[in-house]
Amino acid sequence: MKNVQVILWGLGAMGGGIGKMLAKKKGVDIVGGIDIGDKIGKNLYDVVPGIEQGDRPDVIVGTPEDVIKPGAADIVVVCTNSFTKDVYEKLVFVMERGINVITSAEEMAYPQAQEPELAKKLDECAKKNGVTVLGTGINPGLIMDLLVILWTAACEDVNHITSRRVNSLSPFGPAVMEEQGIGISVEDFNKRKAEGTMAGHVGFAESVGMMCEALGWKLDEFGQDMEPIVTDVDRKSPYGFAPAGSVAGVAMKGWGIIDGERKIDMDHPQQIEPEQVGVHTGDYVILDSVPPVNMANNPEIEGGIGTMAMIMNCIPHVINANPGLKTMIDIPVPHAIMGDFRDQIDEEKKLVK
């Protein structure tokens, strides 16, 4: 079998990071790269920091029209946007050329939640072209939804779900500090929240929707809110500073009402230097269920590498799937790939024979 052939659309931190991981794996080749501006025309191995070219041929970064042609690859990895409406045209572009597509766009982890019309059109487009489209990442896509779903498999009954991820923003750079309002006043936080310019977490609607579909719960109402995490002490991270009394992070909360009861609670506080105030970071699945579940992963699994790994590791599942829009509950359980990528591929489903 020929190596699995991958095109990377978007060579920023996420897409480039996935490329760096793929370059260390067996049985898989990066056969194309797409980006904008002055990256076009350059060698992908020069554009992506830290990627190892070895004795591989150059891959010249181009436009979608240059790179994505029928038969050019088994799959395209699209890491360019967070929202379904922004990535939709790109996904259609790939599928109309008969190629499978996977994306890091958070809303695409369950586009049925906020973009049901586009989800339907994506499913139709995928089926018409005999290919598969999937969105995934660590959250949404794994920690606050798929992992919870898996734990319920041992349960006869589930009464209430608490899905919690307590993480540190300290490793992130200046852009995230600005987006998350690190160091601003509560007044400014509330102003930005009212204006809709506080970033917060994208994915609660998707995680809640995915869990409800899996369990067969009819979601009556979804809600979410954010509150400032105000610090009592000065906190300093490599790229952020929050003086005492200012905002050191954002506490995101989400919930799902099912049969008139609040059966799902999503809890995701993100802040710089949580350890300074005795907050232990971690991932938590707490089920009021028969039997009960009380899971903790401490510290939280790292989001950056985790998302890139999730996308890389789902590549074979997307190639192997039957045509259509898939979510993480439709495909087999994802996992690390320590051997040859080709050993994970169903020969009949491979596009580049």
Added chain:
Amino acid sequence: MKNVQVILWGLGAMGGGIGKMLAKKKGVDIVGGIDIGDKIGKNLYDVVPGIEQGDRPDVIVGTPEDVIKPGAADIVVVCTNSFTKDVYEKLVFVMERGINVITSAEEMAYPQAQEPELAKKLDECAKKNGVTVLGTGINPGLIMDLLVILWTAACEDVNHITSRRVNSLSPFGPAVMEEQGIGISVEDFNKRKAEGTMAGHVGFAESVGMMCEALGWKLDEFGQDMEPIVTDVDRKSPYGFAPAGSVAGVAMKGWGIIDGERKIDMDHPQQIEPEQVGVHTGDYVILDSVPPVNMANNPEIEGGIGTMAMIMNCIPHVINANPGLKTMIDIPVPHAIMGDFRDQIDEEKKLVK
């Protein structure tokens, strides 16, 4: 769509318990029961303790020949044996009548590990008859294997896996106390171990095999061993007593050698009254990986209900699957079913239309 139609083969603690759970769910009917001896000819709702008949018609327990006929059900649940070789003929009997089958037999969670010839024949039989066969449970099937596999999905690299389940035998009855040698001397333990009459845990070979297949690791060598857990203090559980100096449980260990390195360690100590000596029960997934994972579920998820729930919850996935022998890494992620069973079923794959 007609309700999902289930036949229960084996009405003991496991099969009967699954029946009790199914009787509380929507969109699913128990349409047949099979057992031996004086249960035959009786109403299933009288034979299974605690099951609610409600206004359902009687289900008369019969022989396999009486009950399993083409078109009689969508799936048969076989809970009669632990070993593949003992359950093999029953699985073939079901499949030759064109019906899907799921079993609690521990070795069937990954029969490729210890019975590769039978696994091959089961796969052929399933495909020939257009049906699916799956073995599952909480362990093997979820806690010490599938859950580990899911965590690796967020990893770029996995160097070493520790899969640990520390549980209490206190809830179990006299048969388990006897099987596990509770209260016997170390000398007797070693004698029984040498004779091969110590029960221990069935499933390490299966869990290790499943993890290796998922990750693409070639397993060079699998090993396992058991040691007595000798108590320093008298320990008393409802059905067991281990005086100081005697055996209060069994510590099962297993391992997998991959590329010359011990990359998988399975650790499963089972004992009565662990709390008396400060042992905290729980399920643990510890990955030396990029990024690392350090998961604990405390206390351990209950094995009895957990196994029954896993089997019940996998019924739709087995019906929906393409024909063949499947394991937990081939089907979508399992989960609790809180709504109507029919909402989980692919209409094209339903046998009883």
